[in-house]
Each structure stands twice: as C-alpha cells, then as structure tokens.
Amino acid sequence: MSLARLLPAALCVLMAWPLAAQARSDAAPGTAPGSNPLFRDKFTADPAPLVVGDTLYLYVGHDQAQRDEMFNMREWLVYSTTDMKTWTDHGPIMKVADFTWAKADAWASQAIEKDGKFWFYAAVEHDDTHPGKAIAVAVSDSPTGPFVDAKGAALVTNQMTPKGTHSWEDIDPTVFTDDDGTTWIAWGNRQAYIARLKPNMVEIDGPITEITPPHFEEGPWLHKRGDLYYLTYASLDRATHRDEKISYATAPSIQGPWTYRGELTGSGKYSFTIHAGIAEFKGDWYLFLHNAALTIGDQNGSIGRRAVTVEHLQYNADGTMKPVVQTEAGVSVPPPR
Template identity: 85%
Template sequence: MAKIGSVLAVVMVALSIGAAAPAKDRPALPGSNPIIRDKFTADPAPLVIGDRLYLYVGHDEAQRDEMFNMREWLVYSTTDMKHWTDHGPIMKVTDFKWAKQDAWASQAIRKNGRYWFYAAVEHDSTHPGKAIAVAVADSPTGPFVDAKGSALITNEMTPKGTHSWEDIDPTVFTDGDGTTWIAWGNRQCYIARLKPNMIEIDGPITEITPPHFEEGPWLHKRGALYYLTYASLDRAKHRNERVSYSTAPSIKGPWTYRGELTGSGKYSFTIHPGIVEYKKNWYLFLHNATLTIGDLNGSIGRRAVTVERLRYNADGTMRPVIQTDAGVTAP
C-alpha cells in the first residue's frame, strides 16, 4: 500500500503528476477500467467464494493536498467481472481499539467456515509504528470484528527493519496441506506461518526480500509453482512503483526472480497487485490514479482499482501485462 517514506522528492513528483493530469471520467462500458467509479479505491484484494468474486479495497478519501486519508475498508462483488455490487464498508480502522489511524492494504481469506481479514494500520503509542490486525466474520461482507483484541504483528517483531512502516500490506495464503501463511512488508518482505486459530504466528518470521521489493506482496499458487508478486521500485531507473514477481517450488523457497510483470499505474506512485483464478480465467487487479470525481482528480491519495486478464507461459512464468482502459471488456 501506501508509502510514507520513499524519498520525499519522489513522492512530491508523483503527487504533482497526479494533480496536473487531465484525468477525465470518460463514459465507459461496464467492466472497463477503472472498475469502481463512484469512490476512490486502492489496494485490491480478490477472494472467490462459489460463483462470486469479492473484492476488498481501501477507501481513498484524501482532499486537495492530503497525501493519504484512509479510514475504512470496502467490499464489492461480481458474477461476470463487468457489473459490481457495492456492499459498503466492512470495517473502520477505529474498530480496532488499539489502532489510531490508516486503514491501509488488506486481504480476506476463508478458512474453517469463517472469513479472516488481515489489514495494515497505525498502532497507538503502546507499540509505535505500523501493525497488522486480524478480524473475523461469518460472511464475506461482514460484519467483521477484531478477532484478537491486539495486533497480530507489531513493528517490534521485525527488529532488523529500517523504518517504522515496514509492517504493512499483508497477504494470506492457505497451502494444499491446510497450513496458512502470511507475508507482508515495506522494503523488507517477511513471511510466517499462522497457527490454526488464525490469530497467532506459529514459528519464526523469515525475511524473503526479492529484488527491488517495495511493498504490496501477493502470494498465490498455480499447479506446482508458488508465486510472490509485489510492488517493486528500482530507484536507479524509475520514479513510480511497478509490479514484479518471483517463483518457487515450495512456499519456503528458494525464490527465483522473474522480472517485471507490468509497468506503473498511470499517474500513480504506488501500485498493488491482487491475483485470482475465477471461472477458469486468471485476473490481475491493480490500481492507478486516472479517475476524476467531481472536482477531485486522481493523485497519490486518490486512486482507482483496475483489472486485467492474466496469462501464463508453458513454463509457468506469467506473460507481461499491459494496463488498458478496456480491461476485461477487450476482445
């Protein structure tokens, strides 16, 4: 998700690009990008339940010169990838009594008949820095409640990190043996096993930082191959994040860097991948900053979720994705 800390000049350049961009909210076919047009949304996390795809997003509410203002998480759903149902807010950051702000990137997963929601927030002064919360519900649309009463992961648990906002952007994945894993991070990428109760870490936290890792990891598996897709930033070449990925024969690695999957989101400093198979097709969810609502243009704190088709080569590598306005409406 969001970044407080890359070089300030880089952030301000991205902010000014977004503010100056001629981002007109053009008439579009249902399902074309951005897929949600009445709110600014970011950090998409898809979840398939039966014949319906649910999409969990953060709600960007930044006004004018604000960088980020995120107070709640929203969920949408679809059965055709073109028409989206708004289920409204599922949680607010204040629902975690120990958190004080920043409803940042999240992901939900179904296990043992319940829905588990992992999200990045800013912890209060008892454990300063970013933290990862866990909530639970009996329905994918909530209501979700704090499942633990305290943070699952705090900044103190990753002492080798370089900054206080490294513990963000959780991704959760259940392997074929029933074990659930969580990965997260900013600048450093971490992975750990979850206990069966889904609210405690089981064993050590391991660093698996791939090349140019910035934030926004996403774990998935296709066939026998495991994928770690993430927002990357090669500061020697780029000003804005792109999406890169690594693969491994096991969730424990070794991870092999496979290069960039797609370029940066238009007008956006950040990007955040979410990958899912739905009705025998694979999709890559992202965000950019092309949406205009009223007199507010897209910017670093006013983003818009998009989706593209995702295809694989015979060796399991993913084919490069070009971001489009048409998205899934393209032939």
C-alpha cells in the same frame, strides 16, 4: 498497502501533481461494463480478491484525501461480482476505529476463507504502546461482514521485525493456505517477511523469515498455480525509477527458494504506488491493480486518491506470467489469444 513510500519521493510527486492534472485530456475512462476503473463514485486502492463459489469479492481501501493530503484512509470496502462486468457495492465492512488499539490508517488488506469463517488481515497504525505500523486480524461469518477484531491486539507489530529500517515496514499483508491446510502470511515494505499462522489464525507459529526479492518495495501477494508458487509485489528500482511497477518471483515451495522473474507490469497511470491482487475465477485469471487516473467532480486522482482496475492475466507454458499492459478497456474485451 501500497502506500508507504511516504517521504522524499512522495513529496516530489505531490509538488509536481498540478502539472500532471493539466495533462489529463486523455484520461477519460471507458464506460463498457468491465472497463477501468471498476468503481467511479469513490476513490479505491489496494485491491484484494477472494473467490467464494460463483462470486468474486474484492476488498479495497477507501481513499478520502482532500486537497493536498497524501493518504486519508479510515475504512475498508467490499464489492462483489458474478461476471466480472457488474459489481455490487456492499459498503464498509470495517473501520480502523474498530481496532481499539489502532489509531489511524486503514491501509492494505486481504481476506481469506478457512474453516467456515472469513479472516481479514489489514495494515494499520498502532497506538503509542507499540509505535509504528502493525497488522490486524478480524473475523466474520460472511465475506461481506460485519467483521470484528479477532484478537484484541495486533498480530504483527513493528517491534517483531527489529532488523527493519523504518517504522512502516509491517504493512500489506497477504495470506495463503497451502495444499496441506497450513496458512501463511507475508508482508512488508523494503523488507519482505513470511511466517506460518497457527490454526487459530490469530497467532504467528514459529519464526518470521525475511524473503526480500530484488527491488521489493511493498504490496506482496501470494498465490499458487499448478506446482508453482508466486510472490508478486510492488517493485522499485530506486537507481532508475520514481514510480513502482509490479514484479514477481516463483518457487517450488512456499518456503522458497524464490527465483526472480522480472517485471509483470509498468507503473500505474499518474500513480507512484501500485498494488497487485490475483485470482482465478470461473476458469480465467485476473490481475487487479490501481492507478490514479479517475476524476470525481473537482477531484483529480492523486497520491491519496487512487482507482482500482483489473486486467486479464495469462501464463506461458513454463509457468511464467505474460507481461500485462494496463488498459482502459480492462476485461470489457476478451483476453488476448
């Protein structure tokens, strides 16, 4: 999930948070359908859209951090819409405890449809048999679940990427099925990895390849438009910035070579993390993100209390994506023309 920069930068932001909370007179969200944040009764993060017919499903993590906790995430939720304005809450689709080999952290996820089933990939903390973060896979006959562990073990463990520098590099899975029917999975923190999945969707097929683009931090997202492949991700220029932004690269093939295209967005409001999910729905493209601008009762948004947002996404004639400004209006207003 876009959660993993856990050490010095996170602690600095956490200590500075009371000052940020005092400056929130401008943070009241809009109320028009389609405005941001999308969901206001609970804190959500790491949005992952899936289009099935005339419905868009949005899978999110559920932030439950109390007081000064950084991250407390135990379950994944799903919402659906047919018009991008009104949303149906389908509740939890799965808890991290449903993976008996995992011990904590229902972090970023993505679901994909293939061969009449819905496959759900998520980052969790593995138990002590394989220390570190891992990627789980679950399956369901419905996009709203119930989902069950499809493998009984992790798809990816920290020991499978030994060149990494830390124990939480194997997070934030994104899954993509190419035109030839092959499904790929990419993931990572600090290092970005990609691998082919076997047709059974629960095993890696072949080598794991590193594809780390400039300033890659976490939260990769794969999609294709026309003949161009896109790798969008949370980026961090550690020499000049404290908070993540969204950047992207493009390629003529899912296997690269990837060309860096620059930043797509700025940072999320009040949030050092950001996480992109992209989908085409009923002829328009959308970019889902999160920030920390939502207040619920006496709880301000914070490192462990984020809120999912959405913006219109548009492309230039050469296939590059137009920079996206994050707004409170969201998709309650038409896209710029």
